[in-house]
Amino acid sequence: MAVTIRDVAKAAGVSAATVSRVINNSGYAHEDTRKAVLDAIQKLNYKPNEVARSLYTQRSKLIGLILPDITNPFFPALARGVEDWLREEGYRLIIGNSDEQLEQEMDYLDTFIQHNVVGIIASINEAHSDMLKDLKIPVVMLDRTIESLPAVYADQLEGGKLAAEKILELGSKEVTVIRGPVEVRPVYQRFVSSFQLLKQAGIKINVLDSELTFEGASESVKTLFDKYPNTDGILACNDIVAVAVMNEAERKGRSVPEDVQIIGFDDISISELVNPGLSTIRQPAYEMGARAAEILIKKVNQEVLTDIHHKLPVQFIERGSTRKVGD
Amino acid sequence: MAVTIRDVAKAAGVSAATVSRVINNSGYAHEDTRKAVLDAIQKLNYKPNEVARSLYTQRSKLIGLILPDITNPFFPALARGVEDWLREEGYRLIIGNSDEQLEQEMDYLDTFIQHNVVGIIASINEAHSDMLKDLKIPVVMLDRTIESLPAVYADQLEGGKLAAEKILELGSKEVTVIRGPVEVRPVYQRFVSSFQLLKQAGIKINVLDSELTFEGASESVKTLFDKYPNTDGILACNDIVAVAVMNEAERKGRSVPEDVQIIGFDDISISELVNPGLSTIRQPAYEMGARAAEILIKKVNQEVLTDIHHKLPVQFIERGSTRKVGD
DNA sequence: GATAAATGTGTAACCGGTTCCAGATAAAGG
DNA sequence: CCTTTATCTGGAACCGGTTACACATTTATC
Secondary structure (H helix, E strand, O other), rough: OOOHHHHHHHHHHOOOOHHHHHHHHOOOOOHHHHHHHHHHHHHOOOOOOOOHHHHOOOOEEEEEEEEOOOOOOOHHHHHHHHHHHHHOOOOOOEEEEOOOHHHHHHHHHHHHHHOOOEEEEEEEHHHHHHHHHOOOOEEEEOOEEEEOOOOEEEOOHHHHHHHHHHHHHHOEEEEEEOOOOOOOOOHHHHHHHHHHHHHHHOOOOEEEEOOEEEEEEEEHHHHHHHHHOOOOEEEEEOHHHHHHHHHHHOOOOOOOOOOOOOEEOOOOOOHOOOOOOEEEEEEHHHHHHHHHHHHHHHHHOOOOOOOOOOEEOOEOOOOOOOOOOOO | OOOOOOHHHHHHOOOHHHHHHHHHHOOOOOOHOOOHHHHHHHHHOOOHHHHHHHHHHHHOOEEEEEOOOOOHHHHHHHHHHHHHHHOOOEEEEEEOOOOHHHHHHHHHHHHHHOOOEEEEEEEEHHOOOOOHHHHOOEEEEEEEOOOOOEEEEEEEEHHHHHHHHHHHHHHOOOOEEEOOOOEEEEEEEHHHHHHHHHHOOOOOEEEEEEOOHHHHHHHHHHHHHHHOOHHHEEEOOOHHHHHHHHHHHHHHHOOOOOOOOEEEEOOOOOOOOOOOOOOEEEEEEEEEEHHHHHHHHHHHOOOOOOOOOOOOOEEEEOOOOOOOEEE
């Protein structure tokens, strides 16, 4: 039905092999022949069938991307970074949301392999990493890390520390740290790092657990001010939770940042738009995605990588949910 | 390298054809043979190569999804609806962000075709629709509509009207309607619908243009209260813009909802978490995505569809950015 | 028990590309 | 001018599945 390479060959009065050579700029092709072929391609509006090509060459222009949940605004930012970079390079993306479920991750991984993807970018937890370790195609970890694989991630330890330092610096005396799911490594790391620093400072620390989702967050946070009525500083495990906390604070009649200061993590787009603006630790999500794509392409092209782990810097973004120095 | 159907055949002592028949439950296969094949598959951990399969059958388990920008939280919700439904059915997604650019849309479309996707779900504007009209594979429009194609979308006219009615009912006397890009059909429709109703009501109406993105929104909205100082009600073209407006109001010292009421559109996840909560017109995004997927699968399976256009209901979600009746 | 119908299985062609190889022609070298 | 080398091109095999078809073997029918 669709126009094939043999149609083009016929139209140009050559063989399929020649057309293939022209298309791929491989082997010899006389200038006149080349022109004839190109004309025929143009005229017939021929587009090579990637499936056929991929079957023989065992490599496609597809790349697999596994993310926990694009409903969490941090991940679309990553995804766009990946996609924009890859598009430039002519690659396309098969995306799968895993909801952190091993089963779904494996499912998508199978799909990727079955479709001859040429590389994979994955944001999955170390505990689920076995399946990734001995794939024959390049894998780059994104946001999460696995010992033996290249990874792009933000500096969680620094981020956690920074958040803790800032909230102390800005005057909080009893800090509640909201801890996300411990399985989610980066989230746990930032927690530990904050916790340690606060502990060293010798102040009162409370810990509260929370989901990372919009629905989970507002629920988890409901007990916060009952459990820890004297808390005057909150470190949230991500910005979604932080916004939920701001809300809860309001509901309980505590003003932000006068009564409680709040610092989030991620710096997703809404963090700037909420009221007051959310002070947070910024992860350069888009850049992380782009960087992961860049590295993956390099590996696909067999380039040797000197550095395997790419730790991108985080940054404290000061907005209205924390006090100004000297307040 | 990977295990092929002929490896399985050898292991089971049969021919490749037989293995294929067993896998696909097509044609005859003796119970004993079937068992032997299944065992071999199990033992070798054989996974059929989708690429080879797709080359012959001309149909894959891939579906193409074109969205404007997953960075806008409305679209991930759609995407998850689509994905979750399709996963159940064994289909996988190639996703592309178009940024509403014709070139990128065409680019992804080509990719889809070249990869033998079996169907396409697209959220693109009617102006760019020519390329979709005579594809040989099923296409379902999502959020946007095109005359001749099946579509799933929310009732924009009702939504626009509803927003206008509510803001009047709740007492605003001079309403500013923020209009998004006119090329984005649903956004324009809701604007027109709101505008008409307000006009009929005979009140003062102002119109302000805005981008739909986070960055664009806060910028566009900066002049609002200077241009229209007496505005006491705002209909935003989407929730992102609405949140930006809430912020701007705060910055200008106008309290929401006492001085200005604000109604958004979409009901994205943060709308519930901002402060005050954003009253808005809810589009059932996730359901829309799922529905589109459902319809696409039906078309892929050659089922006849009675209804082509699926208009899903919208709903007014009352939160803190509007006053209560009787205030 | 002979014939017809239903089962069971393998061979080979096919999907649409790519590439190896061999043969033909053109350019270069002595 | 003849050999060597470089350039150009097509035939055929291949990638890993699916399926049309032929043939063999059971099972059903009378």
